Structure formats: structure tokens, C-alpha cells
Amino acid sequence: MTTESTQSATTLEAPAGTNISMMLRISAYVAAMLAILFVINNFLIFWAEWPGVCNLFAHLGLFGLQPVGKPVNEATAVYAWLQGAIMFGLIAAIIAFVVKTKDRPLYADSETLSNLAAYIIRGAFWAVMLVGIADAVISFLRVEEFLEMFVGSEMTKQLGRSIYRGSHVHYPLIALGFIIGAFTRSLGFTWLALLIVLAELLIVITRFIFSYEQAYMGDLVRFWYAALFLFASAYTLVEEGHVRVDILYSSFSDRGKAWANVIGTIALGLPICWVILIMGLWDKSNLINSPLLTYEVSQSGYGMYVKYLMAGFLMIYALSMLVQFSSFFLRNASVLMNEEEAPKLEYEPH
Numbered sequence: 001m002t003t004e005s006t007q008s009a010t011t012l013e014a015p016a017g018t019n020i021s022m023m024l025r026i027s028a029y030v031a032a033m034l035a036i037l038f039v040i041n042n043f044l045i046f047w048a049e050w051p052g053v054c055n056l057f058a059h060l061g062l063f064g065l066q067p068v069g070k071p072v073n074e075a076t077a078v079y080a081w082l083q084g085a086i087m088f089g090l091i092a093a094i095i096a097f098v099v100k101t102k103d104r105p106l107y108a109d110s111e112t113l114s115n116l117a118a119y120i121i122r123g124a125f126w127a128v129m130l131v132g133i134a135d136a137v138i139s140f141l142r143v144e145e146f147l148e149m150f151v152g153s154e155m156t157k158q159l160g161r162s163i164y165r166g167s168h169v170h171y172p173l174i175a176l177g178f179i180i181g182a183f184t185r186s187l188g189f190t191w192l193a194l195l196i197v198l199a200e201l202l203i204v205i206t207r208f209i210f211s212y213e214q215a216y217m218g219d220l221v222r223f224w225y226a227a228l229f230l231f232a233s234a235y236t237l238v239e240e241g242h243v244r245v246d247i248l249y250s251s252f253s254d255r256g257k258a259w260a261n262v263i264g265t266i267a268l269g270l271p272i273c274w275v276i277l278i279m280g281l282w283d284k285s286n287l288i289n290s291p292l293l294t295y296e297v298s299q300s301g302y303g304m305y306v307k308y309l310m311a312g313f314l315m316i317y318a319l320s321m322l323v324q325f326s327s328f329f330l331r332n333a334s335v336l337m338n339e340e341e342a343p344k345l346e347y348e349p350h
Contacts, residue, residue, distance in 0.1 A: 022098050024333050025109050029094045031270060032113055032326040035277065035319055037090060041083060042281045046289060049076075053087055056080040106334035113327035117234045119181055120320045125192055126184075127177030128227040128309075131170050132195075132220055135304045138165070139216035143302040162295040162305045170309065196224045215303035223306050230313045234320040237328060258335035265329045273322035280314055288315050 044050040051059075051072045059072035059080065072080045098104075138159055141147040148156045158164045199221050206212040252260060280288030290296070291311035298307045 018102055021106055021337055022102055024106060024330065024337075025098045025104075026095055028109065028113065028326040028330045029098070030091060032116070032323045033090055033094060034087075035273070035322045037087060038277060039281070039315060039319055042289070044079075044083065046284055046293060050079040050083060051076045052080070053083050056084045106330045106337060110327045110330035110334065113323055113330065117320050117324040117327060120316065120323065121231050121234055122184065123178030123181030124231050124316045124320075125177075125227065126180045127174040128224065128231075129192055129195065130173040130177050131306060131309065132223050132304075134169060134173055135165070135306055136216055136220045138169070139219075139302060139304050140214070143214050143216065162297045162308070165305045166295045166308065170306070192224055192228050196221060196228065199224065215298075219298065219304035219306065223304065223310060226310050226313050230317040231320070233317060234324040237321065237324050254335055258332040261332040262329060262336065265325050265332070269325040269328070270322060273318045273325065276314060276318035277322070280311075280318075288312065 041050075041052060045052045055072050059077075138147065141150065142156070142159065147159065151159070159169075199217070203213065203217050203221070206217070280286050284290065284293055288311050291308040294308070295305070296308040296311070297303070297305045
């Protein structure tokens with residue numbers, strides 16, 4: 001009788017556990033993918049002047065929304081419907097994938113999302129490395145009046161405009177950085193840290209030995225420093241390297257740690273990332289969009305033209321952290337669901 005009762009309970013619990021796992025997987029994937037789609041839509045709305053999903057809802061009279069920016073008209077209705085179809089299609093695709101792979105463990109999806117966050121970081125590191133070197137070379141040639149010798153007077157004039165340098169030099173190099181990131185597994189920030197040290201050493205040598213210093217040299221160090229600290233955050237989360245204000249956590253069991261991490265991710269991690277994205281990208285005048293749209297530069301004369309990209313670092317930071325938090329959520333949920341593949345949550349106080 002006891003054996004039959006145990007078998008019956010196991011039969012009842014298995015579908016319930018599978019359904020919970022599916023809901024958790026859908027939630028994590030939707031959170032990560034909608035964040036990426038939000039960033040892509042931001043560029044479509046403010047660069048390509050597409051209307052956006054909110055304007056589509058306002059146009060249809062849904063949720064009591066008011067038009068954000070220009071209302072949807074006949075000319076832009078197709079773009080608005082396309083954006084809406086992409087968003088709902090993405091959610092439907094996630095649900096279909098999870099249903100089709102309902103026996104897939106949470107930890108496997110955690111690894112998938114972690115790899116996606118790592119790719120975003122790799123691409124961003126390669127991008128800032130390439131942009132930093134290229135812009136520093138252009139700035140050096142320009143300040144020393146060698147640039148015209150290589151590219152001619154008209155191109156020299158164009159490279160003195162931030163919008164031209166950004167659209168014709170920076171953005172192609174950013175695209176190249178993400179292509180390189182797809183083919184290399186190196187995160188690259190160790191090389192970036194080495195380049196920062198070399199750049200600082202060059203400033204010291206040229207200033208104190210040759211009495212030579214230009215604005216672009218300091219701009220390069222600040223550009224790479226900002227990238228190093230912001231882009232490494234998601235990787236540090238993977239390695240449990242962030243400093244915790246730890247009073248009780250290190251003494252918890254694996255399940256206790258998992259509960260603390262799941263609750264912290266839902267209550268603090270994901271909301272903070274969304275706040276950064278929404279506050280920075282919701283409107284043209286917001287703190288991330290405004291510098292990017294105007295190709296903002298520093299007031300240091302012949303310095304580098306990369307200040308506007310440093311505002312975009314916050315976007316990469318929030319996006320990569322949000323994707324990694326989604327992975328972190330599934331990783332700890334797998335412990336709570338008693339999956340065999342679930343990792344042991346090891347933690348050493350910092």
C-alpha cells in the first residue's frame with residue numbers, strides 16, 4: 001500500500017513540477033528577450049522613426065495609452081504592426097520552444113542565457129577596443145595636422161564632425177566587434193585592462209619625459225576604463241564575484257541560498273536593470289538617448305569623439321546584467337526544483 005501511494009504521488013507531482021519549470025523558463029526567456037527587443041525598438045523608433053508598439057496600442061485605443069511622439073498614420077501603420085507582430089511573435093516563439101522542450105532542465109536554459117550575456121559583453125569589449133584605437137589614431141593625426149596628408153582635405157573636414165565620424169567609423173567598427181565576438185570565446189577584458197595600463201604608461205612617459213600631452217590621450221583612458229568596469233559586471237555575477245553585504249547568506253544551505261538569490265533577482269536585480277533601460281531610452285531627451293542621438297562630444301578641443309558612446313555603456317551594462325540575472329534566476333530555481341544538473345552554490349565571503 002505504501003509503495004502504491006508513493007508511486008501515485010510521484011505520478012501526480014511530475015506534471016506539476018514540469019508545469020512550474022515551464023512557467024519559470026518562459027518568464028526568464030521573456031524577460032531577457034523583451035529587454036533585447038526593447039533596445040532594438042529604441043533604435044528603430046528614434047533613428048529610423050518607426051512609431052513603436054506603444055503608439056500602436058494608443059492607435060487601437062488599448063490600455064488607455066496616449067500617443068508617444070508622432071501618432072500612427074497611414075504611412076507608419078505598417079511599421080507599427082510589424083513591431084507589434086515581432087513582439088507578440090517573439091513571446092509565442094518562446095512559449096512554443098518551452099512547450100516543445102518541456103523536459104529540458106532549467107540549468108540548461110540558464111547556460112543558454114549566460115552564453116547570450118557573455119556574447120553581448122564580448123562584442124561590446126571588442127567594439128570599444130577597436131573604436132578606441134581607431135579614434136585615438138584619427139585624433140592624433142588630426143591634432144598633429146597629418147590627417148590631410150593621408151585622407152585629403154575634404155575627408156579631414158568630415159572626420160572633424162562627430163556625426164560623420166560616429167556613423168562612418170564608430171558604428172562599422174562596433175558591428176565588426178560583435179562579429180568578432182561571435183567567433184571568439186575570449187571575453188577580452190583582460191586585454192582591455194592591459195591596454196589601459198599601457199595607455200596610462202604612455203601618458204606618463206610622454207608627459208614627464210617629452211613634455212607632450214594631448215586631450216585624446218586622457219579621453220582614451222576614460223573610455224576604456226568605463227567599458228572595463230561596466231561590461232565586466234555580468235561576468236562577475238557569473239563567477240559570484242560581486243561583494244555581498246553578508247550577514248547570514250554564507251551559513252545558508254544550498255536551498256536557502258537559492259531562495260535568497262531568486263527573491264533578490266526578482267525584487268532587486270531585474271527591476272533595477274529595467275529602470276535603467278526605461279529611464280535611459282524612453283524618450284529622445286533621456287540620459288542615454290540624448291547623447292547618442294546628438295553624437296555628443298567633450299569640450300576638450302581635439303580630443304576623441306567617443307563621449308556619446310560612453311552613455312551607451314549604461315545600456316550595455318543594464319542589458320547584459322538583465323540577461324545574466326535571468327540566467328541566475330533559472331540557475332537557482334534549478335536548485336529549488338531539485339534537478340540533477342543543478343550546480344552546488346558555492347560562495348566565499350569577500
